[in-house]
Amino acid sequence: MSAKLSLGDQVVCHIRDNAFVSIYEEKYDSLEIFEIISIFDEGYMVYVPQSRYLDFEVKIDKYNYKKYNMKERFIDSKAAYINEYKIVKVYKHIDGMTCSRCQDFFPMAEPNNEDGTMTCWSCKKYPYR
Ligand SMILES: [Zn+2]
Numbered sequence: 001m002s003a004k005l006s007l008g009d010q011v012v013c014h015i016r017d018n019a020f021v022s023i024y025e026e027k028y029d030s031l032e033i034f035e036i037i038s039i040f041d042e043g044y045m046v047y048v049p050q051s052r053y054l055d056f057e058v059k060i061d062k063y064n065y066k067k068y069n070m071k072e073r074f075i076d077s078k079a080a081y082i083n084e085y086k087i088v089k090v091y092k093h094i095d096g097m098t099c100s101r102c103q104d105f106f107p108m109a110e111p112n113n114e115d116g117t118m119t120c121w122s123c124k125k126y127p128y129r
Pocket of ligand 1: 099100101102103104119120121122123
């Protein structure tokens with residue numbers, strides 16, 4: 001990960017025994033998605049759902065939310081610190097492509113031309129529309 005992430009970005013992490021594991025470790029129990037709610041020089045804090053328990057999670061309260069650089073609405077939430085070596089990839093809600101011909105966006109579309117572009121079904125069927 002070299003690009004700096006933004007608040008609200010969602011990241012995919014490897015979890016083992018209720019802890020984040022480095023992307024360089026081969027063994028993990030699950031892939032989970034977390035939302036970034038605070039940004040530091042060397043890492044991020046992610047939101048931990050109430051139903052989830054993670055080692056090293058912290059409870060956000062009115063005394064520490066400023067220290068963690070968080071918005072007030074995260075008081076009473078749980079959060080956990082991660083660095084870039086815990087981020088497998090950025091999770092995208094809408095993976096998809098723009099049609100090379102009509103420029104419409106198609107969710108979940110994948111390249112279907114040899115040059116790596118995508119042409120939608122309508123444009124393929126009616127190339128002169
Ligand atoms: Zn099209």
